[in-house]
Structure formats: C-alpha cells, structure tokens
Amino acid sequence: MKKLLKNGYVLMSADADIKKMDILIEDEKIMEINDEIENFSGKIYDMSGKLIIPGFINTHTHLAMSLFRGIGDDLLLQDWLFNEMFPREDLLNDDLTYYGSLISILEMLSKGVTTVVDMYLFMKGTAEAVKNTGIRAFLTRGLGYDNDEGWKKRIDETIYLFENYHDKYNIKVGFGPHAPYTCPMHKLEEIAELSKKYNTFVTIHLYESKNERELYTFEDIEKTGLFKNNVIAAHCVHVDEKDIKILAKNEVTVSHNPSSNLKLGNGIAPILKMLDHEVNITLGTDGAASNNTLNLWEEMRIATLLQKMNGPEKFKTEESLRMVWENGGYALNEKIGRLEEDYMADLAVIDLKSIELYPNDLNRIKSHIVYSPINKVYATMVGGEWVYYNGEYPKLKENDYYEKFHKLYFELEEKFKNKKEND
Amino acid sequence: MKKLLKNGYVLMSADADIKKMDILIEDEKIMEINDEIENFSGKIYDMSGKLIIPGFINTHTHLAMSLFRGIGDDLLLQDWLFNEMFPREDLLNDDLTYYGSLISILEMLSKGVTTVVDMYLFMKGTAEAVKNTGIRAFLTRGLGYDNDEGWKKRIDETIYLFENYHDKYNIKVGFGPHAPYTCPMHKLEEIAELSKKYNTFVTIHLYESKNERELYTFEDIEKTGLFKNNVIAAHCVHVDEKDIKILAKNEVTVSHNPSSNLKLGNGIAPILKMLDHEVNITLGTDGAASNNTLNLWEEMRIATLLQKMNGPEKFKTEESLRMVWENGGYALNEKIGRLEEDYMADLAVIDLKSIELYPNDLNRIKSHIVYSPINKVYATMVGGEWVYYNGEYPKLKENDYYEKFHKLYFELEEKFKNKKEND
Numbered sequence: 069m070k071k072l073l074k075n076g077y078v079l080m081s082a083d084a085d086i087k088k089m090d091i092l093i094e095d096e097k098i099m100e101i102n103d104e105i106e107n108f109s110g111k112i113y114d115m116s117g118k119l120i121i122p123g124f125i126n127t128h129t130h131l132a133m134s135l136f137r138g139i140g141d142d143l144l145l146q147d148w149l150f151n152e153m154f155p156r157e158d159l160l161n162d163d164l165t166y167y168g169s170l171i172s173i174l175e176m177l178s179k180g181v182t183t184v185v186d187m188y189l190f191m192k193g194t195a196e197a198v199k200n201t202g203i204r205a206f207l208t209r210g211l212g213y214d215n216d217e218g219w220k221k222r223i224d225e226t227i228y229l230f231e232n233y234h235d236k237y238n239i240k241v242g243f244g245p246h247a248p249y250t251c252p253m254h255k256l257e258e259i260a261e262l263s264k265k266y267n268t269f270v271t272i273h274l275y276e277s278k279n280e281r282e283l284y285t286f287e288d289i290e291k292t293g294l295f296k297n298n299v300i301a302a303h304c305v306h307v308d309e310k311d312i313k314i315l316a317k318n319e320v321t322v323s324h325n326p327s328s329n330l331k332l333g334n335g336i337a338p339i340l341k342m343l344d345h346e347v348n349i350t351l352g353t354d355g356a357a358s359n360n361t362l363n364l365w366e367e368m369r370i371a372t373l374l375q376k377m378n379g380p381e382k383f384k385t386e387e388s389l390r391m392v393w394e395n396g397g398y399a400l401n402e403k404i405g406r407l408e409e410d411y412m413a414d415l416a417v418i419d420l421k422s423i424e425l426y427p428n429d430l431n432r433i434k435s436h437i438v439y440s441p442i443n444k445v446y447a448t449m450v451g452g453e454w455v456y457y458n459g460e461y462p463k464l465k466e467n468d469y470y471e472k473f474h475k476l477y478f479e480l481e482e483k484f485k486n487k488k489e490n491d
Numbered sequence: 492m493k494k495l496l497k498n499g500y501v502l503m504s505a506d507a508d509i510k511k512m513d514i515l516i517e518d519e520k521i522m523e524i525n526d527e528i529e530n531f532s533g534k535i536y537d538m539s540g541k542l543i544i545p546g547f548i549n550t551h552t553h554l555a556m557s558l559f560r561g562i563g564d565d566l567l568l569q570d571w572l573f574n575e576m577f578p579r580e581d582l583l584n585d586d587l588t589y590y591g592s593l594i595s596i597l598e599m600l601s602k603g604v605t606t607v608v609d610m611y612l613f614m615k616g617t618a619e620a621v622k623n624t625g626i627r628a629f630l631t632r633g634l635g636y637d638n639d640e641g642w643k644k645r646i647d648e649t650i651y652l653f654e655n656y657h658d659k660y661n662i663k664v665g666f667g668p669h670a671p672y673t674c675p676m677h678k679l680e681e682i683a684e685l686s687k688k689y690n691t692f693v694t695i696h697l698y699e700s701k702n703e704r705e706l707y708t709f710e711d712i713e714k715t716g717l718f719k720n721n722v723i724a725a726h727c728v729h730v731d732e733k734d735i736k737i738l739a740k741n742e743v744t745v746s747h748n749p750s751s752n753l754k755l756g757n758g759i760a761p762i763l764k765m766l767d768h769e770v771n772i773t774l775g776t777d778g779a780a781s782n783n784t785l786n787l788w789e790e791m792r793i794a795t796l797l798q799k800m801n802g803p804e805k806f807k808t809e810e811s812l813r814m815v816w817e818n819g820g821y822a823l824n825e826k827i828g829r830l831e832e833d834y835m836a837d838l839a840v841i842d843l844k845s846i847e848l849y850p851n852d853l854n855r856i857k858s859h860i861v862y863s864p865i866n867k868v869y870a871t872m873v874g875g876e877w878v879y880y881n882g883e884y885p886k887l888k889e890n891d892y893y894e895k896f897h898k899l900y901f902e903l904e905e906k907f908k909n910k911k912e913n914d
Contacts, residue, residue: 134849134850135850137849137850137855137858137859137863138850138852138855138856138858138859138862138863139855141803141808141858141861141862142803142804142806142807142808143803143804144802144803144804145803148803171846171849174846175846175847178846327796330796330797330799330800331796331799331803331862332799332803333799333800333801333802333803334800335800336800356863359862359863360858360859360862360863361847361862361863361864363847363863366789366792369789370793370796373750373753373754373793374753376753376754376755376756377753377756377757377758377759378756379567379756380564380565380566380567380568380571380754380755380756381565381566381567383565384565385564385565421893423594423597423598423601424598424784424786426557426560426594426893426896426897427557427558427560427561427896427897427900428897429561429900429901429904432560432561432562433561435560435561435564435783436560436561436783438564439561439564439754439782439783439784440560440561440779440782440783440784440786441784443866443867444866444867470844470849473849473850474849474850474851477850477852478852481852
C-alpha cells in the first residue's frame with residue numbers, strides 16, 4: 069500500500085533545514101523524499117501548512133506505571149518505594165499492565181512519540197497494548213535476583229516474550245536486568261551470554277542514585293561482558309570521567325531521564341562531559357510514577373535548559389533534536405530518527421499554525437520545537453501506518469479504554485487499601 | 492449579567508480538595524460557590540466532566556517579544572543582546588508591540604493564564620492588545636537612565652499609560668525601573684516617590700546574573716525607599732541570606748523565572764531558602780526571546796522539579812500551585828488566585844478526560860496539574876467574561892492576526908538585515 073504525503077514542510081533530521089517536500093511511503097518504509105513527486109497512484113494526504121518531523125524515540129520508561137501516576141509525589145524515596153509502589157506492584161496482572169500501558173502509549177502517540185523502550189512486569193499485557201496501538205516498542209521483562217527459582221521464572225518470561233512477540237507487531241524483545249544492585253555480577257554474565265545468543269539488546273539502570281557508587285563499579289560490569297552487547301543504560305547521573313570512558317569505549321548508549329532524576333532528588337547527569345567523550349545520549353521519560361508525564365517533548369526542553377545553565381552556547385538546538393531522533397535510532401540499531409529514503413516511515417505531523425510556533429519563520433521552527441513545544445501533534449505514523457490522526461487512534465479497536473482503565477485502577481486501589489488495613 | 496457554571500468539579504485553591512460544586516458569577520465576580528445552586532435565571536454552562544481551577548498568574552514577562560522567539564538561542568549572552576536583540580528593539584513601534592503582545596496573550600489564554608505582569612517598550616500597543624483580548628494585565632513602561640531627556644520621555648510615557656489605561660479594561664499601570672544597573676539609585680528614589688504618589692505597583696529585575704552583585708546591593712535599594720511600595724522583583728537568582736532577609740522584611744514579592752534563568756545560563760534561584768524566610772514566591776515566564784514559551788504551566792513544572800532536586804519531600808504540590816495562584820493575588824493586591832465568593836471570576840476550565848490526567852482520581856488531580864500538565868484548557872474566564880472558549884477567543888474582533896503578525900514580523904526582519912548590511 070502506497071501513501072503520498074504532499075505539500076508539507078519536512079525536517080529530515082536534526083541537522084537539516086526545513087524544506088517543502090513530498091514523501092512517498094510504501095509499506096513500512098520511506099521510498100522517496102523529493103521536491104515534488106508526480107505520477108503517483110495510491111492514497112494522497114494533503115499536508116499543506118503542516119510540518120513533518122521524525123517521530124520521537126523514548127528510550128526509557130515503564131509503560132504500565134501510568135496506573136501509579138501521582139502516587140506519593142512528595143514522599144521520601146524509601147517511603148514512596150516501600151509503602152506505596154511495591155505493595156501495589158504485588159497486585160499487578162496482565163490485565164492491569166495492558167490498560168496501564170495502553171494509556172501511556174496513547175498519550176505518547178498523541179505527542180509524536182513513535183518508539184519506546186520498556187522494562188517492567190507482566191510484559192504480556194504491555195506487548196498486547198503495543199500490538200493494538202501500533203507503536204514501535206523494545207520490550208524487556210525486568211530482571212532481579214532473589215533466589216534461583218525466582219530468577220529462572222523471570223528469564224522464562226523473557227524467553228516466552230521473545231518467542232511470541234520478537235520481530236512481530238513492531239516489537240523487539242531484549243533483556244532487562246534491573247540494576248547491578250539487584251542483579252549480582254554473575255547474573256549479569258548470564259545476561260551477557262543470553263543477549264548474545266538471542267542477538268538482542270539489553271537495557272539496565274546504572275548509577276541513578278549517588279549511593280550506588282558504593283555498591284558496584286563500571287569496571288565490574290565491563291568484566292561481565294554485558295557491555296559487549298547493544299546496551300542502553302538508563303540514568304547514569306553519578307558517573308565520573310572513568311565511568312564515562314568505559315561507556316564511550318563500549319559504545320553504551322545513555323538514556324538521560326532529567327525529569328525523573330530531578331523529581332526523585334537524584335540530580336543532573338553530566339551530559340556535556342559525556343558528549344565530550346562522544347557517548348551516545350538519548351532521552352527517556354522514565355515511568356509515569358516518577359515524572360509524571362510521558363511527554364518526551366517536555367523532557368527534551370528540560371534536558372536542554374539544564375545544560376544551557378553551563379553557558380547558553382554549550383548545548384545547541386541540533387544537539388537536543390539528535391537526542392530524541394537519530395541518537396535513538398543509532399542506539400536501537402534501527403533505521404529510525406531520520407526521514408530518508410529506505411528509513412522506516414516513523415514520523416509526526418505538526419500544525420504550523422499552532423500559536424506556540426510563531427513566528428512561522430522556517431529559520432526559527434527548529435528552535436520552537438525544542439523551546440516552545442506545542443505538546444501535541446496533528447498525526448503520528450509508525451512503520452507507514454497512521455497510529456494517531458487528528459485526535460483519533462486508527463489502529464485501536466476498543467473505544468471504552470477510559471472506563472476499563474479506571475475500573476481496574478479503582479479495584480487495585482481498593483485492594484491496596486484493604487491490604488494495608490490488614491497489615 | 493449572571494452566569495452559572497454547573498456540575499463541574501472545582502479546585503478552589505492550592506490547599507483545597509477537589510469537589511463537585513456550582514459557581515455563580517455576577518458581572519466580574521464570583522457571587523456564590525456551593526454544592527448545588529438552584530433557582531437561577533441567566534446563562535447556564537454545563538461543566539460536567541470538567542475541572543474548574545483558578546486562572547494562572549504570570550508575574551514577569553515582556554509580551555511583545557514573541558516577535559523575537561527563537562532568535563539566537565545558542566549565542567553567548569552578549570552576542571545575543573548586542574547583535575540580535577537591541578538592533579531589533581530599535582525598530583519597534585506600537586503596531587509591532589500590538590501584534591507581538593496579541594500573540595503572547597492568545598497563547599497564554601489558551602493555557603489558562605488570566606493575569607500577566609509586563610515591562611517593555613511601546614506599551615500603548617501592548618495595552619491595546621490587552622484591551623482587545625480581555626486578559627488582566629499589570630503594565631509598566633521599562634525605565635532606564637541614559638540622560639535627563641530620555642528619562643523624562645519614558646516617565647512621561649508611563650504617566651500617559653497611567654492616565655489612559657489605569658483601572659480600565661482589566662489594566663493597572665505601574666512603574667517599571669528596568670534594573671539597578673540601568674537606573675541609578677537617585678532615579679530609584681524618584682520612582683519610589685512616583686509610585687507612592689500614584690499609589691501603584693513597581694516591578695524591577697534584581698540579581699538576575701551573578702555579576703550584578705558587584706554593581707549594587709539590596710541595602711542600597713532599600714535606602715531609596717523603593718521597597719516601601721508594592722514591589723515585584725523578577726529573578727533574584729543570586730541573592731544571599733542578607734538579601735533574602737531584606738526581601739522578607741519589606742514584603743517584596745519575587746517573580747521566579749526558572750526557564751529563562753537556565754536558558755541564559757544564570758542558574759537556579761534559592762527558592763527553598765526564600766520560603767524559609769517566608770518570601771512571597773510567584774512565577775514568571777519572562778519574554779518569549781529567553782524562554783521561549785509563555786506557558787506558565789511548563790514553568791510551574793520546571794520550578795517544582797528543580798526544587799525537588801533538594802529532596803522529594805522538600806517542595807510539595809500545594810507549594811507549586813500557590814506560586815501560580817494565590818501568591819500572585821497577594822503580590823498584586825487583587826482578589827485573584829482563588830475561587831471564592833467575592834473574588835474575581837478569573838478561572839480556567841480543564842477537560843478531565845485529557846489522557847495526561849489519568850487516573851482520573853480526585854485525590855491525584857492536583858498532582859497531575861503540576862507534574863503532568865495538559866498544556867491547554869477548554870476555556871478561560873477573566874473578570875466574568877469568557878476570553879477563550881473551546882479554541883476560540885470570544886472577545887477578539889480580528890480574525891487575521893496570523894497574517895498581520897507575520898507581515899509585520901517579516902518586514903522587521905528585512906529592515907534588520909538591511910541595517911546590518913549598512914553597518
């Protein structure tokens with residue numbers, strides 16, 4: 069099936085200039101981008117007055133946690149974790165993670181996010197939500213070691229996920245060791261082997277909080293062989309120069325999560341230093357319980373402003389856009405994050421008449437995208453299919469997700485209350 | 492003219508709980524808020540599924556600068572100021588400031604901002620834009636001292652503005668000494684006298700950048716008598732404990748502008764320390780050239796996250812909401828920032844079904860407003876009149892502002908280019 073996006077303005081990549089161009093899409097890919105494409109038979113979409121940009125790539129989140137949005141924002145980290153989050157997570161199931169993930173995905177699609185990297189529990193629910201919405205997703209079952217039986221169960225869940233969803237429905241399945249303080253080094257060795265065997269990616273939390281520096285070193289991890297795989301390391305707030313060199317040498321991608329890092333009191337990652345060492349920096353929202361929005365656009369703005377603090381000239385508009393676009397494509401080893409021939413047709417369409425984008429001067433629009441985000445898009449396409457279009461989600465069959473999400477949510481809260489009272 | 496907002500959920504103030512209530516409005520004021528208001532004759536608005544909150548108060552901006560949005564974001568401060576901003580400001584006139592201000596106001600109204608404090612040039616243009624849109628505005632002509640003639644001209648412009656706009660069209664006019672490094676102390680004395688004589692407010696930039704500490708002290712300013720008036724001090728990034736005590740003693744309100752302070756490399760104001768001394772903290776976006784959005788909602792989120800960095804329990808949701816609501820009302824000495832009987836009917840209406848606000852649990856919605864902003868509202872009311880309603884601006888007569896703004900903008904850029912070439 070061919071589609072032609074006609075008469076729109078196009079920003080092909082972070083470093084490109086905005087130009088009026090037509091985009092020809094066949095199946096999941098961009099076949100041609102050119103000044104004017106004629107002699108086309110297929111469906112034509114008039115994009116006059118619209119700007120077409122690459123879809124945003126969110127490299128770290130926990131989709132199902134929209135169920136927990138707004139819980140205990142003002143609590144100390146330990147109270148929040150042990151009194152609010154863990155007892156609720158004990159009550160989860162695939163139905164709950166389906167609807168939690170669905171809400172998160174719909175929020176992201178309405179803001180132009182086309183790819184997401186996830187790590188959480190009951191991932192079958194999440195995988196089904198991905199399948200039903202059409203977002204591109206890199207899914208992992210979070211792995212921690214308690215005892216051999218528990219560990220095996222979670223590895224088996226990962227393999228189940230891999231066998232049933234990998235390379236289908238825009239999904240890739242990888243390994244998600246939670247963090248070195250929950251996965252001892254010999255378990256990271258196991259993951260290093262497994263991800264090599266399955267030829268897939270790994271994502272892990274590293275040095276999110278300062279006290280982690282006392283628990284493990286980057287040299288320890290390097291020795292496990294984990295970094296030989298394609299790794300996305302979330303947070304990396306408390307890395308020093310030696311750690312940064314290890315990341316750079318092993319081409320580990322960092323998923324920078326500035327909102328979550330501020331909100332949980334963890335600080336600001338040294339992004340400029342990492343860029344000095346050519347570390348690949350991408351952006352993640354983290355889960356809705358610690359952000360609390362899945363709005364990657366918001367994340368880009370905050371990430372940029374936090375680096376500007378070091379001098380307005382230190383962090384340029386193009387750098388910001390690369391973090392949400394091509395750096396993500398590079399991290400995931402996919403042809404995404406740019407609009408080019410032979411790249412996936414993963415894109416977002418913006419209405420140029422949005423008042424936040426005034427002056428509508430093509431020389432200024434890239435700056436507006438970073439600093440004056442409209443926080444909504446007109447349409448979003450993943451792999452050549454519209455997954456959001458003018459307020460609707462064309463792929464999604466169910467219309468009662470508001471009711472179903474809330475029914476399950478209020479039941480969960482009721483169970484949580486009863487459990488607390490019985491404790 | 493009476494209006495009844497019926498069946499909506501209402502958040503009366505930062506510290507209140509959300510409850511289902513009806514709001515009765517007569518002329519510019521709220522006459523009654525109650526569980527159920529019956530026997531009403533007048534216009535009824537069905538607010539089922541909506542949340543009604545106080546309108547946001549933006550205590551520092553330069554409205555006309557939407558013309559300069561996105562200029563030289565990545566330049567060093569001095570290059571930006573002397574090569575980009577000042578030469579363009581030399582080309583301004585009332586037509587340009589009218590359309591620049593109009594765009595800024597429309598952007599703010601679409602996000603629930605109902606009050607704005609402004610300081611800039613060609614303020615007649617700005618005052619006309621305020622009048623034509625219906626926002627509540629506190630306007631000042633920016634004052635700097637070059638020579639006696641220039642100073643007198645600008646004071647005269649302030650008086651003209653006062654005589655023609657003060658206490659009309661939701662406008663109050665005050666005095667806007669730009670900063671102590673552009674207004675010497677004896678000129679601040681003059682402003683102290685004038686604002687006393689006209690019984691109006693003052694707004695000024697204080698300690699925005701670090702080097703200002705070498706140019707003047709807060710004791711110097713205190714001696715001029717300026718702080719005896721109702722003063723809003725923008726920025727205050729580089730205040731120490733002694734300065735904070737002076738602000739507290741004189742009940743000077745601080746307009747905290749976190750995005751602008753980060754973007755221009757000035758740093759983060761010590762908000763927690765100021766709160767320890769009970770300084771009244773409000774929020775401002777600053778102008779579109781240094782932010783670059785007029786979205787106060789975005790500002791609230793960033794301000795909150797930056798303080799959370801000091802510990803998640805240190806800055807609570809209610810504190811964030813007070814900054815954009817009642818602290819603003821207190822600063823401006825107006826009955827705004829709360830929804831209560833006898834308060835101004837300045838409010839914003841939010842669609843609770845916005846996906847960013849899930850779970851739609853009334854116990855969580857305040858948190859969602861701060862951390863997961865929808866960045867748009869369904870409707871905005873100022874002084875009992877709808878100024879934004881479902882995508883339209885009911886008070887605004889002109890429909891061609893997009894074309895007029897851009898015509899003037901591109902002419903300005905053309906003149907700027909010619910000027911540069913001739914230099």
